[in-house]
Amino acid sequence: MTGYNLSTRERIGDINRGLKVHTTVLANTTYMIQTQQEMFNVFGRIKVLSLYGEIIVAMSATATTLKFNCTWTTPTIAAANLTAASGSLTGQLRGVRVYCVGGAVATAAVFTPGAGISDIEVAPVMIGLESGVGSIGILTAGANATSGTTRFQIEYVPQSDGAYVTAVH
Numbered sequence: 001m002t003g004y005n006l007s008t009r010e011r012i013g014d015i016n017r018g019l020k021v022h023t024t025v026l027a028n029t030t031y032m033i034q035t036q037q038e039m040f041n042v043f044g045r046i047k048v049l050s051l052y053g054e055i056i057v058a059m060s061a062t063a064t065t066l067k068f069n070c071t072w073t074t075p076t077i078a079a080a081n082l083t084a085a086s087g088s089l090t091g092q093l094r095g096v097r098v099y100c101v102g103g104a105v106a107t108a109a110v111f112t113p114g115a116g117i118s119d120i121e122v123a124p125v126m127i128g129l130e131s132g133v134g135s136i137g138i139l140t141a142g143a144n145a146t147s148g149t150t151r152f153q154i155e156y157v158p159q160s161d162g163a164y165v166t167a168v169h
Contacts, residue, residue, distance in 0.1 A: 018049040022153040023167045025056050028145035031138070031169075032064050036079070038137040039152045042070070044163025045128040050155040051082070051100040051136065055148060059092045062143035067109055068100045070127055072134035082125065083109040085141055100125070130160050135168065 004012070014020075023039055031037045051068060065085040071078065083100050086109035095115030101107055103123035112118050128134060136154065156165055 018047075018155040018157045019165070020153065020155050021165045021167050023151055023169045025149045025151045026169055028059065028064075028148040028150055031150070032066070032140040032145035034140050034142075034144055036069075036071075036137055036139050038071075038135040038168045040136040040154055041166045041168060042128050042132075042134050042136060042163075043165070044132060044158065045126065045130060045160040046156040046163050046165060047159050048100070048102065048125045048127055048154060048156050050122050050153070051125075052097045053138070053150045053152045054097045055089075055092050055094055055150050057147070057149040058094055059089045059148040060146040061091050062146055063088045063090055064140050064145045065089065065142045066098055066138055066140050068136065068138055070134055070136050072129070072132055074131070074133035075129075077134070079137075081106045082127075082136070083107060085109065086111055088142065089145075126159065128160070128163065136165075 067085045068082040069079045084106050086098050093115045096112050098109050098111040099120050101110055101122055102125040154165055
């Protein structure tokens with residue numbers, strides 16, 4: 001047991017890993033259906049340190065792939081891919097995470113080699129613009145998921161005055 005209270009430990013975590021925002025646990029049958037789904041609202045410019053979806057209940061045996069993208073409403077900028085499509089998420093187990101690895105835009109989203117293991121090196125990605133308003137979302141392809149649940153998380157550091165992220169769901 002540490003000598004720090006919970007709020008102090010959380011603030012130290014914010015300083016070391018960035019601010020954390022996550023969605024609720026989402027039904028794959030609703031959100032992995034080959035249509036654009038927004039996960040996070042972004043206000044201003046941020047540096048993304050980590051962006052991933054973690055499978056909470058095992059994926060269905062369908063050839064669903066996933067990619068991350070962003071869209072801006074202020075100013076209007078069409079959807080831009082943050083990643084290319086992941087490999088098939090068919091039957092992936094609880095605890096497997098699919099990551100935006102950063103570094104080069106449109107590099108394939110990758111999933112962890114096993115449940116509860118994250119050995120993926122993630123490079124920071126700058127997203128947004130001064131006084132901009134937009135969102136980070138997912139787009140699946142291949143097949144609609146027929147079961148399972150997923151929760152998405154972003155860890156970021158604000159880069160413009162007043163920048164922040166909220167979960168859509």
